[in-house]
Amino acid sequence: MVVLTVAALLLGGLAWLVHWRAMADGLWIAGTLVAVVPSLAWVVAALRRRRAGVDLLAVLALIGTLLVHEYIAGVLIAVMLATGRALDATATRRASHDLRALLEHAPRFARCRIGDTMTVIPLADVVAEDLLFVGPGEVVPVDGRVEGAVAVLDESVLTGESLQVERAIGEPVRSGVVNAGSGFELRASANAEQSTYAGIVRLAEQAGAESAPIVRLADRYAAWFLPLALLMSGVAWLAGGSAVRAVAVLVVATPCPLLLAAPVAIVSGLSRASRQGVVIRSGGALENLGHATTLVMDKTGTLTMGRPVVVDILAVPGHDATEVLRLAASVDQMSPHVLAETIVTEAATRNLELSVPTEVVEQPGRGVTATLDHRTVAVGKLAQECAGSGWVRAAVNRAALDSAAIAWVSVDDVPVGAVLLRDPLRRNAPRTVRRLRAAGLNRLVMLTGDRAAPAREVGAVLGLDEVCADQSPADKVTAVRAERVRAVTVMVGDGVNDAPALAAATVGVAMGARGATASSEAADIVLTTDRLDRLADAMDIARWSRHLAVQSAVAGMALSLVAMVVAALGWLPPAAGALLQEGIDVAVILNALRALRGNPSVGMDLSGDTVHLLRRFAGEHDQLRDTLTLLRDAADRLAARPDKSALDALQRASTFLTEQLLPHEHAEEAELYPALAEPLGGTEATATMSRTHAEIQRLTDRIGTHTALAEVAGSVQPDQVDDLLACLYGLYALLHLHFLQEEENYFTLADDEPAVRPQLDGRQPVRQ
Template sequence: MVLVQHLKDEAAKVVEENIREDHQGCSKVNTATNQTNNAASQQIASPKSFSEQAMKWWARKSLVIAALAIAGIVVHLLLRFAAQTSLFISDLPLLVVLVIGGLPMLFDLLKKLLQREFGSDLLGGISIITSVLLGEYLAGSIIVLMLSGGEALESYALRSASSVLAALAKRMPSVAHRKQESEIEEVDLQDVAVNDTLIIFPHEICPVDGEVVEGRGVMDESYLTGEPFQITKTKGSAVISGAINGESALTIRATKLAADSRYAKIMEVMRESESKRPRLQRLGDQLGALYTPVALIIASAAWAISGETIRFLSVLVIATPCPLLIGIPVAIIGSISLCARRAIIIRSPVVLEQIATCRTAIFDKTGTLTYGEPTLTDQVIAKGFEQREVLALVASLERYSKHPLANAVVAAADKAGIALPEATDVSEQPGKGLLGTVAGHSLQITSRNKLAEQNVPGADQIPPIAGGLECVVEIDNRYAAVLRFRDAPRSDSRSFVKHLGPNHHFNRIMILSGDRESEVRYLAEKVGISEIFAEQSPEDKLAIVRKETALANTLYVGDGINDAPAMMAATVGMAIGQNSDVTAEAAGVVIMDNSLTKVDEFMHISRRMRTIALQSAVGGMTLSLIGMSFAAFGYLTPVAGAILQEVIDVVAVLNALRAAFPPKVMHDL
């Protein structure tokens, strides 16, 4: 009873916390918005989906039935052995358990049978009916306890797994500082509307996506993007919800509702990861479909040969397949929780099984096998310009860009000890590149093709294309320089690629990139990959991945928005770094840390989860079959069989719980 009470208290606590936190972390639409947006936002912001509400209700129901069963069994034993009452009186508590607890279970099983769902819990229902017909009320009550306790434990495991989601919700502010004229007021996050002016104080978390309208500072977006550096923010810069402000206050204009912002999307991803049922769980149903007729055959044979109906009940009682009903879900949810604690978000739990079947690994280049942090390697300066001056002007402008090459330019200027003047009129327009004014000079940082289209004076001095990445600089409407970059491979890229074949059974490894062939081939040689596809558009990537997936199961790993279609076409799509909402939604796995080691950790957690789940299921079934043999020969009564089955259940669940705890070795890089 202490255990049941503890489970009740913990379940109630989890439910209350999640409801409270979801009310704080999610927003509703301002009444001024249109009805369509209102309905959509409330869908996202709703504290719990229908399935989650159903899960809460079922958890409470199972806990109540389990508590009732324990109370009924204890009262029965006290009346029978301590008070020594008549059998009729002592059996009354058991009859209450069977009526109140057993009938709802039988009703649910009947609905499943009418829907032609012959699950592994069918044996439990047959056992309850048989125990009542034979007057074995104690055995029947123990079966009710076994089934309800198993369902309560599974529901508790599912609810406990949402602790990662709760941690995300706790991190999000519940209020925002809205500025109206000269007044600043605190408002609930749900009351923030698009175009509201908000103040983000130093070291606060940004409540919604928006645009800076006043102030200058930096923000830490690493929690959301995986990029480990501070992002400079000035007028016109975009800010994302969940980012941590630096030491300067910023005034922003909200461009999205809280329910539509970046952070809310990540939370939505987490909710989806907890609600989807994987194929491995269906494997449990398949095992149960084989196990159930075997158990019925053994029980029927024992009855037919011995002529004792009690043996039929004894066999069915010990055959109750709780290792299938509990062990596999607990192993799955435990692995999802372990992944989340390791900064690996499982959006579609089916990938935990599918990754082991993948034989072709396809990688995007930038930000996946490389750091996504190019370094400035060469500066080709045009006549009439001086190298340090060009670098100073370009770096001053690049401070306000999120382009991968921007940080490389700024880092080179810092290393050279160059003081950077202030930039104004900064804009980054599609097709034009980065524009602005620095120290009285107009600047444009773009590509050679875009510059050639503008007929800029001096464009004939642009040198031929070389290996690596590049950008072209125009100063005061004249060609000024070509800056060349290299994106260094990750330190663990080569060892990671090398171990995929022998350790994870991949037969083919390839790079699929939109970059120039010279740059892709340079990286491929560095990391040990011989098969490459360069200068590929998103449509080309999609076609290649579909073709490869038709030949063998594929793993696609990328980090950019142009990877999303290919990720969806692959058997397992994996996003690294959360650089794009679209990419994260297309992927089955999201690696929050920008690390290939985490990719390897996911593979090991997946393989271990499958092993543990099958150990719990098959091991529990094997022990039950041994127990059934003893019961068939008359060595176990129904009550003794029920107790033995409880021991088997505990062993199976304890083994399944291992999936939630990290092993000594998380990866083999």
């Protein structure tokens, strides 16, 4: 349409210049008719929805120019109309709510065992009581119960929980989850149509169908501009007795500022957002994002990392925690299990030298056993006969308190340690939540399929307004619908289980950095950077773009109103009015293009040296955090018995504090905090952290004094125990809090790049 109307305008202009007036008029009439036909279709479609938008006024102007023989005015309006529609189409071209990924993920065939024969049958042919085989890595095709052997499953696709689960013989399994262990047999309890995964697909389709159609900004303003233009046109005709005047009014009233300015501003906003790692599929989504006030979030992969990490290593008294990790990683490097991968990664991060195991045996649901240096090392579940010891009970309690999974490490059937793993909160999550509130979201709700305890912990740390745990996909949809009734609601998620809720929200946002998922297909917005704070940046861009769209439209309509008055008085013929309208269009388009730059600021301007300092100290934190357990270990030994081993532990803790921790804190005070003063607005921004440094110094000096006194006496004296325990436990808690505060307030400012993990022994830092 753009090509045809522009060609008709230019060719007609050439014909007019060589005095071929009849040909020029014919070309301009043709260009006008090119726009009239689709415009009539758009108007009819809008009227069927009981909505009269900007297109009706454009059609009246087009037809009016033909009736009064103002053909050049008609083709100019046609060009503007075609250009506006093309821009609007560009803004919505990427819309994709057909849930293609959901359907692609669903299995289409199943392996059915009949007697001793294994047959591949279409999924539609599976009925209840069929015995199916689910191979390693395959998707469970229908709901059923485990038979024959324990099943190890990755249920994150449905629940969002990143840790794998085990289902014993007879336990139910839902379709859509992935077999993360060895193959197992499944007794079908439902056919494909009645199974969980099919229900999620239907739920997402229904939620998407219920979403209200987006009303264009132009149509909202046309609701009052259209009757005003028609009224002025009628008055001009009646007062002046000339249809030409009426058409001239319609020509300058043609809502090109609405047809062009709003799409230009919106498309510019979409372009700018994409440069920040936010892919917005439609202009309507950008508009809605600009005035959203409620945010509903999934937990796993959104507020947390979405994958387990090692949070602590416990060692039986007499064993070293680093050696426990090395043994576990040496064995686990031969396992494909997600927890094994995490343990090996942690060992690699610490530059541990792993041994090559032999006679490796992996039992799904139990763990891995191998021979290392003529010893049998097992990583996984603990043997039943070892579960009664006091140390084991203490480790289990510690894991329960931390909501962590346990990988037990045994040597020759004797437990020597345990590795605790959990899905941690994203380092920048607290700052992100504050940033989202500053962007205009006044209600933050978390919906998760995870258990209540870890969900409440995350909600408390982040200060969320409401936390709902143990949520099924249907529960999430119900909650999102309830929020949408009260306010414009944004839903953020990253799994198949979130797809229906994303479709039900006013604006669905998918964390899509880890690949295309069903949530990405069902969403209006995809965050490609795996950083939720980019949503706040997108909201700022959306508000700025919408502000410019409104500003341009209002200014353009105001100028058009002045021109309408002039045309109604007979002082502005249709052709001149069309040219004047072109001038107005150019002005409002230039203003709308400001959406490509300007108001929203993304991030904070930091010098390269400051960014390097932030990454350096962030890496040192990672190293020091691993050693903080020396303080707790010394306190635990001292509380149990102030003997020689307690003094040794106290000496190790004191050496760590004086040789590693204090130099780190002094360097932060001397180098990092002054560098942050200017970008953070002055030294007051780091004053609280400086006061914490002073308290760390005081407690360290006190522990050092106690250590020196105990060394002189040969052991820790009874009158020292209470104060030492207070100092050790207090400093341990203070350092954990201090590290979290620095990471949240400062280190996240440089999160765009990989962190530098320096070696504290003077070797070169490494990147990961």
